[in-house]
Amino acid sequence: MKNQVVIELSKNDPELVHELSSLNIPFEKCEGKYFDADTLIVTFIISVLPTVITQTTNIIIAAIQRNKDIKIKYRGVEMQGLSKEDIFEVLERISSDDHKE
Amino acid sequence: MNVESAKISFLDRNEKNNVNFYLNNNYHLFNSNYGRYQFSENSNFYNKITQNIINILEQYEQQIGVSIRTVFVYSLDRNSKLLKINDEFILILDLHQIFEYVEPIYLSQIINANSVNNYVSIQKKLKEIVKNKKYDIQEELVNNLSFHASEILVSPDICAPIFLNNLADILFNYGYVDASIVCLNSILNIDKSLVYNDFNKSLLFNNITYKSILTNIISAFIVSHEINHLLVKIDEGKIIEERYCDTLVTIDFINRFDIFLDxxxxxxxxxxxxxxxxxxxLYKTIKSCGFGSNLQSTLERELNKLFETWLNISFEEYSPDFYEELFCDINALNMMLSSTKDMHMITSDISDIIYMLMAQETHNIQKSIVNIILGQTDEFSFVNIKRIQFIFSNLFFQKISKHLPTEIKSCCALNELTLSDTELNDMITGIIEQLCVMFENYYIAAIYNSIRFFKNDVIHNEINAVHFCNSNKKSFVFTDCVNNPSVSDGCRISPIDFIVMQESFVNAYLKYRRYVYKNNIKQGD
Incomplete structure (x- = not known):
């Protein structure tokens, strides 16, 4: 599946789980203990669907704003320093087929 | 078994959809032929290491009666971890992390061994290991290692390629491709004639024997550490409760008595x-970089705290997760030490694990520096320094234990270690000696160079496409002509394009990384 993004958090975020559940999009939750003692312990894997991109963008932006220890990744690369519009565009590209080789 | 079949069998062993999805998003299951180890040429070495890890895992599976699904990955993140997905535990072992940590340990051995006696001691240590038959090492390989002090020439720059590689990986992982390539190129600019002569070049790059021993020790420790996390989770304290209590008692004991600090x-x-x-x-470097006053004071404040942490031993005011981390380290050591009573093996295992934690701390501090400069955080994490200090504290506990009442003595967390006073003293002195070499030549040098790297405007929001060829086919090749003015009019790639085309960039990055590594050796000729 290429249309998945990963959100890593330093601690569980019930608000984020609730918001993701309300979207009715598939997501998985993993807990992890990292060998390098990194504090990030909860990971959400979201399937980005074209129908819910706006809501997903809003949730990601809100999560970033309320939590500094959050990482958004696509294929292992962190999305850093992107504006709301940029994140929207990235999710749109991820959800569509045009970036697939 | 060739490399490809080894890779496939690992994947088969762990095949399950949700795991594969997770891996696709977080890791790159790279080709086996990349980086510092050319597995296609040294496939036996690669297979032996991974086979050794599987053997360790199978032993633990028998011991604890739980089957552990394990996935071998190569990630630029360098992060092994234990994941819980849908109530199932999965061990993710990052081979890149294991192999990369071998290099600084090995280099610090070379720097430390600046006398004939020290070189002889390395050879002696290797011979003991062969005698012990713990690892599958041929005796003639060790006998062929001859050391002559007159041939040794070591430059302070010797560790530079390693920490610059670290920094390049961190920057690439954050999406700053331009900066990561500039960083890799700075490795090419190191004056290798000062670093490598024929002797230490062959010693540095060809001593597969010693590196494989280090790799085995590191991987065994990482596996044991993660198994202990698993035990804490699934066992609810039944099997390891007593040992966990011992760790907490030891921590409490260290916090209460100043003798450990002394x-x-x-x-x-x-x-x-x-x-x-x-x-x-370091402070002068921070000032000269032209950071804003806020960033400058944050870096100075955090470096102050960092040095304070190094000079003090205390384990107060930390979270339960932190204590679990310390427990998993010390019990992993106990598990490893329980299989041998040989003094040389014990010393070798403990020292190499401390150096490995030091290599990890170096990588983490570089990551923290980048995070602070990019505004992602405003503080360093000192957990890995505490992990190193906790192993030392347990050695000190042994040292002073003869003066303690039996009930306290029996609570020492590192309970598999039984050495005499002299043996302990020699061990601690020897470990500290090489740790200081690593501290100066690798750790401090990495901090200094990581900060200095940001002096120039290397962080861009767009990627300079002149670094890549064949952009129409989305197949990228990094070239070594970043500073060549004749190609300065290349197009630029937006961060959004970069994110969605990541896979192609990773492969090109790894190829270029390997090119730099090969060139690094060549220029030493």
Whole structure:
């Protein structure tokens, strides 16, 4: 599946789980203990669907704003320093087929 | 078994959809032929290491009666971890992390061994390991290693390629491709004639024997550490409750009595000396980088706290997760030490694990520096320094235990270690000696160079496409002509394009990384 993004958090975020559940999009939750003692312990894997991109963008932006220890990744690369519009565009590209080789 | 079939069998062993999805998003299951180890040429070496890890895992599976699904990955993140997905535990072992940590340990051995006696001691250690038959090492390989002090030439720059590689990986992982390529190129600019002569070049790059021993020890420790996390989770304290309590008692004991701090200060005098020597230079570098006043004061404040942490032993005011981390380290050591009573093996295992934690701390501090400069965080994490200090504290506990009542003595967390006073003293002195070498030549040098790297405007929001060829086919090749003015009019790639085309960039990055590594050796000729 290429249309998945990963959100890593330093601690569980019930608000984020609730918001993701309300979207009715598939997501998985993993807990992890990292060998390098990194504090990030909860990971959400979201399937980005074209129908819910706006809501997903809003949730990601809100999560970033309320939590500094959050990482958004696509294929292992962190999305850093992107504006709301940029994140929207990235999710749109991820959800569509045009970036697939 | 060739490399490809080894890779496929690992994947088959762990095949399950949700795991594969997770891996696709977080890791790159790279080709086996990349980086510092050319597996296609040394496939036996690669297979032996991974087979050794599987053997360790199978032993643990028998011991604890739980089957552990394990996935081998190569990630630029360098992060092994234990994941819980849908109530199932999965061990993710990052081979890149294991292999990369071998290099600084090995290099610090070379720097430390600046006398014939020290070189002889390395050879002696290797012979003991062969005698012990713990690892599958051929005796003639060790006998063929001959060391002559007159041929040794070591430059302070010797560790530079390793920490610059670290920094390049961190920057690439954050999406700053331009900066990561500039960083890799700076490796090409190191004057290798000062670093490598024929002797230490062959010693550095060809001593597969010693590196494989280090790799085995590191991987065994990482596996044991993660297994202990698993035990804490699934066992609810039934099997390991007593040992967990021992760790907490030891922590409490160290926090209460100043003698541990006194002993640490006694042994770490050289670390203090290095800090005193380098501190001003570091602050001057921060000032000269032209950061804003806020960033400058944050970096200075955090470096101050970092040095304070190194000079003090205390485990107060931390979270339960932190204590679990310390427990998993110490019990992993116990599990490893329980299989041998040989003094040389014990010393070798403990020292190499401390150096490995030091290599990890170096990588983490570089990551923290980048995070602070990019505004992602405003503080360093000191957990890995505490992990190193906790292993030392347990050695000190042994040292003073003869003066303690039996009930306290029996609570020492590192309960598999039984050495005489002299043996303990020699061990601690030897470990500290090489740790100081790593501290000065690798750790402090990495901090200094990581900060200095940001002096120039290397962080861009767009990627300069002149670094890549064949962009129409989305197949990228990094070239070594970043500073060549004739190609300065290349197009630029937006961060959004970069994110969605990541896979192609990773492969090109790894190829270029390997090119730099090969060139690094060549220029030493």
């Amino acid at each position: 002993i640490w200060r006694h042994y770490s005098l050289h670390i203090k000396y290095i800090i005193d020597l380098r501190q001003d230079q």
